[in-house]
Amino acid sequence: MREFAQLLIAGLSTGAIYASLALALVLIYQSTEVVNFAQGEMAMFSTFIAWELIDKGMPFWAAFALTLALAFFGGVTIERVLIRPVEKASVLTIVIVTVGLLLIFNNLAGGIWGFQLKTFPSPFPSGTWQVSGVVISQQSVGVFGVALLLMALLAVFFRFTALGLAMRATAMNREPAELMGIHTTWMLALGWGLAAVVGATAGVLVAPIVFLDPNMMQGLLLFAFAGATLGGFESPGGAVLGGLLVGVAQAMIGNYVSFIGTDLSLTVAMAIIVLVLVFKPTGLFGQAAARRV
């Protein structure tokens, strides 16, 4: 029981990171029906920027805030400059652009900062709490807390602000959104900006755990895909829950199913994706095909 509780907490903590990345994917998918394969590398690149800022002597949280701001403008710029020209092209074209972005960011980071692992400072204390025999790492709680706070802020933004509502309207049906006076192309760019912010948060939170290197997000992105697929690519809340579930499942299966361990955990992620696509393609929380026409 004690072991189970401990695994649950560890799983929720990594799950929160998957959930953030999954949410970033969904934010873009919802408004443009494009899966942004570069989401992980954008997050990685942002994390390197944070590392550079901290390395230059900036306090952690200031560097974090500045990184998020830069990530936001980076996301908006990428949409305006690279995605918008191909917006009306086939989905395949856009996918190729995002895969191209993936390679660009990966090589750029490698070129600037090199491919060797770097340590990334953690903003959280490395200590633990003991609650009736269960050991809780403060790092896990911190990661979970920050990720959850960010997602809560986004939920408030989309639910209660005029701008958030306008972004949702644009994602649902673009032409009437324009008739409401919404500048829809800017809403799409804003979606990319927010997704970049959420991704950067995931990168900065995970970097102290996995070390920083240009390939750090590739495995994570697969787990995020599994989470988004499980929860439903059409549903932000679902994607968050899916990410958390994948994190918990990974921790549990890795521990209780001895032949899988940590070596085969990516296989588990792939298995989740395939099983969901076969048995419930819309995910647990997605509605049946409300496609944009």
Add this chain to the structure above:
Amino acid sequence: MLEIRDLVAAYGPVTALRGVNVHVPQGTTVTILGANGAGKSTILRAVSGLLKPTHGLIQLDGERIDRKSAASIVRRGISLVPEGRQLFTALTVEQNLRLGAFTRSDRRGVREDLLRVYDYFPRLRERMKQAAGSLSGGEQQMLAIGRALMAHPRLLLLDEPSTGLAPFLVRDIFKIVSTINRDQGTTVLLVEQNATLSLSIADYGYVIETGRVVIEAPAHELRENEAVRKAYLGY
């Protein structure tokens, strides 16, 4: 108020309008009649900025708007109730109405307009927390009109509001459109296949066929016009 001159518009290779002239004076209700595919909706799409005309000009109070974006045309006081309502079906009634007021910053005015919309359509007040997609066809049309009114337009464009509705609902909706025109001085440009009802609330009417205006006259004259009666009024 609205001046459409020599308007030519096309969907790709298909020409939908071949030189249309329409004049909508301030405070009036003008209707454009015609069969399916005659080009009526195209006129409204061009006025609201969803479609860029290939030729001709559209002026609002003397200012050319035919090259402006849809988002900037709303800000100039033109709201379209589009064909097929085009609601945000996953959002609530209230959220749809709030989106209608997206361009406005005068909170008090928005509140007043919201109350006014609920007065015109009490059903919307009852269902304000419900998803727009769960409403009946008539309620959805009411919501589409209410949403357009939330922008507080000077010119309201209506694209076939009667489509798919039971006759008694159509009568209700037309009555409210004429009330809005009379009480708030909102100018109305109404595109319809239902000629009987639209001529009953309009001051002036145009009949278009295959992208051209074939007859135009005050509404009461059109009602008496034999060709119009045969083709559109059915008696």
